[in-house]
Amino acid sequence: MFPERTIDSRPEWPDTSLMAPSSPQSQARPLPDALREAQDRYIATWSQMGSAWGISRTMAEVHALLYITGDALCTDEVMDRLEISRGSASMSLRALLEWGVITRTHKRGDRKEYFLAEQDVWAMFRAIVRERMKREVDPMLASLFEIRDMTGGMGTIAKDHNDRLDQLLLFFEVMQMFGQRFISPTGEGLQAAADILSKSDA
Amino acid sequence: MFPERTIDSRPEWPDTSLMAPSSPQSQARPLPDALREAQDRYIATWSQMGSAWGISRTMAEVHALLYITGDALCTDEVMDRLEISRGSASMSLRALLEWGVITRTHKRGDRKEYFLAEQDVWAMFRAIVRERMKREVDPMLASLFEIRDMTGGMGTIAKDHNDRLDQLLLFFEVMQMFGQRFISPTGEGLQAAADILSKSDA
DNA sequence: TGGCTCTTTCAATGTTTCCTGAAAGAACCA
DNA sequence: TGGTTCTTTCAGGAAACATTGAAAGAGCCA
Numbered sequence: 001m002f003p004e005r006t007i008d009s010r011p012e013w014p015d016t017s018l019m020a021p022s023s024p025q026s027q028a029r030p031l032p033d034a035l036r037e038a039q040d041r042y043i044a045t046w047s048q049m050g051s052a053w054g055i056s057r058t059m060a061e062v063h064a065l066l067y068i069t070g071d072a073l074c075t076d077e078v079m080d081r082l083e084i085s086r087g088s089a090s091m092s093l094r095a096l097l098e099w100g101v102i103t104r105t106h107k108r109g110d111r112k113e114y115f116l117a118e119q120d121v122w123a124m125f126r127a128i129v130r131e132r133m134k135r136e137v138d139p140m141l142a143s144l145f146e147i148r149d150m151t152g153g154m155g156t157i158a159k160d161h162n163d164r165l166d167q168l169l170l171f172f173e174v175m176q177m178f179g180q181r182f183i184s185p186t187g188e189g190l191q192a193a194a195d196i197l198s199k200s201d202a
Numbered sequence: 203m204f205p206e207r208t209i210d211s212r213p214e215w216p217d218t219s220l221m222a223p224s225s226p227q228s229q230a231r232p233l234p235d236a237l238r239e240a241q242d243r244y245i246a247t248w249s250q251m252g253s254a255w256g257i258s259r260t261m262a263e264v265h266a267l268l269y270i271t272g273d274a275l276c277t278d279e280v281m282d283r284l285e286i287s288r289g290s291a292s293m294s295l296r297a298l299l300e301w302g303v304i305t306r307t308h309k310r311g312d313r314k315e316y317f318l319a320e321q322d323v324w325a326m327f328r329a330i331v332r333e334r335m336k337r338e339v340d341p342m343l344a345s346l347f348e349i350r351d352m353t354g355g356m357g358t359i360a361k362d363h364n365d366r367l368d369q370l371l372l373f374f375e376v377m378q379m380f381g382q383r384f385i386s387p388t389g390e391g392l393q394a395a396a397d398i399l400s401k402s403d404a
Numbered sequence: 405t406g407g408c409t410c411t412t413t414c415a416a417t418g419t420t421t422c423c424t425g426a427a428a429g430a431a432c433c434a
Numbered sequence: 435t436g437g438t439t440c441t442t443t444c445a446g447g448a449a450a451c452a453t454t455g456a457a458a459g460a461g462c463c464a
Contacts, residue, residue, distance in 0.1 A: 038352040045345040054256040121369045143247040150240040167323045174396045287424045
């Protein structure tokens with residue numbers, strides 16, 4: 001069902017008792033193999049999710065990497081870790097910035113840009129919902145209104161057609177309202193509720 | 203922002219005062235040009251929407267056509283209207299059946315199958331949400347749990363990593379709960395509320 | 405200003421995804 | 435059973451999409 005694409009997802013664990021001298025990590029701190037493998041599987045999972053929802057695999061992978069490591073990584077680190085080209089890394093990072101799910105940072109005495117993923121999952125999804133509404137739902141609603149106007153004065157011959165459009169318009173307006181509530185400060189109330197729930201039954 | 207793809211979306215109206223003797227329509231009833239054009243624009247809009255959300259353009263077009271006409275159409279009618287091949291029409295129709303957003307019907311004395319779109323927008327979206335949860339969210343949650351288990355016993359070195367996964371898991375569990383509420387009979391309450399809203403301020 | 409480092413762009417290329425159309429399959433009828 | 439009508443399948447081709455890498459751009463420093 002999902003497209004075949006994994007970043008080495010072996011089913012078994014290697015020996016994890018020692019630190020492996022893995023490739024040059026962010027700040028010279030090598031990672032236990034098990035952790036690295038878990039990261040890779042997370043990256044693969046997130047990239048599958050992304051492609052099912054119309055986000056390019058690489059962009060999803062870059063985001064997954066930044067989120068799961070929690071580190072501020074530079075372009076070269078992203079390239080090396082995901083084995084992608086400079087151009088691809090650059091474009092993905094920029095797109096993620098535009099989505100508002102990562103931010104630029106700098107390190108003292110280093111000219112490179114570092115990228116850090118939004119660490120609050122709810123804030124991250126608020127950003128995603130905000131962008132998708134802006135890019136897809138709003139224009140579509142505008143189109144639907146226009147289309148509705150095309151047959152507005154046609155009388156009974158277009159009645160059913162217009163009713164169907166009205167039904168759709170109503171639905172998307174309701175959804176838009178929900179979306180706005182989700183991304184607004186009120187949406188943070190939802191997050192708070194979820195946080196409380198999580199603590200009460202953990 | 204959206205990919206270029208339209209089904210003849212001229213900005214101006216043709217003369218709509220008369221029925222145009224258009225191509226052989228479902229039941230030999232020709233359509234006013236304006237109505238046909240509005241249908242085309244709806245089809246184009248819906249197909250754009252679809253591709254932004256990972257649904258193939260053709261499949262979205264077929265669904266749009268069935269929804270907006272409200273008619274039970276057979277494969278040949280779909281092919282002719284959208285100018286797609288028999289194979290493509292057949293596959294799209296089957297996929298739409300699997301999604302549960304269209305149904306098969308038959309006409310007396312006719313061996314062909316006819317296809318009818320679910321006409322209730324809320325029922326349609328309940329079907330879509332149900333399928334997407336089943337196909338994408340549930341497997342992803344399963345993966346996240348597995349990944350979480352990979353580093354469950356690793357102690358402090360994986361603490362932050364595990365916290366991040368837990369945050370994601372919590373988020374998706376909340377979303378799953380919402381989704382289930384949306385698709386359950388309770389979800390119909392939502393629909394009812396929206397219907398009332400629409401009548402009260404129309 | 406010239407040289408250095410890092411970032412962005414984009415034409416060419418590679419890859420995935422989708423569509424086509426012919427052929428096989430299935431259901432029905434006489 | 436053979437013929438007719440409709441549906442599904444799938445290999446091959448076409449289109450859409452993503453990635454690469456080299457070159458241009460941008461900022462910085464001495």
